[in-house]
Amino acid sequence: MPLTVYGTELSSRLLLGTAQYPSPAILAEAVKASGAGVVTVSLRREGLDGGSGGGFWSLIRQLGVRVLPNTAGCHTVKEAVTTARMAREVFGTNWIKLEVIGHHDTLQPDVFGLVEAARILADDGFAVFPYTTEDLVVGERLIEAGCEVLMPWCAPIGSAKGPVNIDALRAYRAHFADTPLIVDAGLGRPSHAAAVMELGFDGVLLNTAVAKAGDPVMMAAAFAQAVEAGCGAFEAGPLEPRDMAVPSTPIIGKAVFS
């Protein structure tokens, strides 16, 4: 079953960031190989000349995928809200990936500012995709603020560590059983993506792991396969691990030759 967020059916459970690729040409190939139906674009750092033709924007538009603008690099509620409103103008979409960064160094989200900015933007008609931690109470506050999707990290942005707190992600999934959950930030390898999809997350969003790979296009395809594998495994119902061996061939009832 495809993932639906804010009433829109997504063609893939993999969402891809557009920063740090060796070139826009490689970015375009990677997006194609990933099968991603949504790409995120940072307005703050790349948007000095808005939507002028010939530039990065038109290359992004030519990808033919849905654009999820983000507020990467914003440290205050005001900055994030202003950036979101600019993004709505430039891209003609009310979708916004909301980041309010608390620490310049660790890039941890400022969850207090995040909730406040989410409320302002949701009231203003935005479909807010909040980049958050795996804190359950913050997740509840974001839903109260009007978010219909939550995007917890699995490790710090760009760290490529993969899920560092599996128990917390499991609890998050159980607690928000009916909310689309997309793991955003911290994935390094396809196996990480498969692992969180196996936990029942609805999608993953990543950037650096593909953009900075030796061959971004091949890595994009590898992540696409991993997301599909993890999703299929969750739907198929994986076994729970046990401490003891269980014979895969039953002993009782076996023919006895004597």
Next chain:
Amino acid sequence: MRILVKGAGVAGLAAAHELAVRGADVTVIEKSAAVGGGASWLAGGMLAPYCERESAEADVIHLGRGSARWWEETLPGLVAFNGTLVVAPPRDAAELRRFAARTEGHALLSAEEIEALERDFAGRFRSGLFFASEAHLDPRKALKRLHAKLEALGVHFLFGCTETLQTFDRIVDCTGFAAAEALPELRGVRGEMLYLETREVVLSRPVRLIHPRFPVYVVPRGGGRFMVGATMVESADSGPVTARSMMELLNAAYTVHPAFGEARILEAAAGVRPAFPDNLPKIETSGDTLFINGFHRHGFLLAPALARQAADLIILNEASNEAHRERASA
């Protein structure tokens, strides 16, 4: 054969040189009042194809490998063949391994080996990468000297001028981002850089600092002057350096050596690099005009290769046309 070269940046001057030495009658027009009005003036001048490969496609190596030799042959004594040193702050040590895996032509250095190369780095970095075969030059000296050499070769220069009434056999357009209207694929990538001055630190070669967002480098220019560059912002805005970029560049310089904290800021400037979607330059032909454009971060590195290709195209094409005319009249 009369050829008009538009633009006296590194691409235009290199093309003018290759055409002039092959016997063409070359005129260069430039919209600024002197050489150095455009992006070339703000370049790092690193002839570092192996390091550039970290964030560029493989062509950057084979197009850039002969660059240092071309500059040395064209303007003897200009190029410093001292290699490139790549260092990382301790917390980004993993990035150094990634950089090493993405590139070739380097050796892994210990703290002592780094100190042996750059005395002022004693005790500062535990490991680094050394690209011994790379080189660097001072772009401003290079542009001025190439201009002087071309005048000596009989190339005519018209400054403060974008058009001319004279007629030419071919036009070679090297006007960078100004050619965006004629080249719809061309986009602008903003770059910001600083010039710092301090006598408290001496470097013999470009030092690259591993940085999570853009390659930062400090290039010694001699006389206590250092160029620190360069940001990469997807934008064709050429307005003044932003506070954030200034902060990031200064931070990087300070990380390379704390003595840069006391350096004087001599200059802070921004320019727009012309780039095609694959971030590599190419030659496009339209009627009598040949466009050489899209050098992105690689002007001084790749201009010689493209200038040679363009001269080959023009001179060989002329030769085959002449052969054709001779056959037709025979």
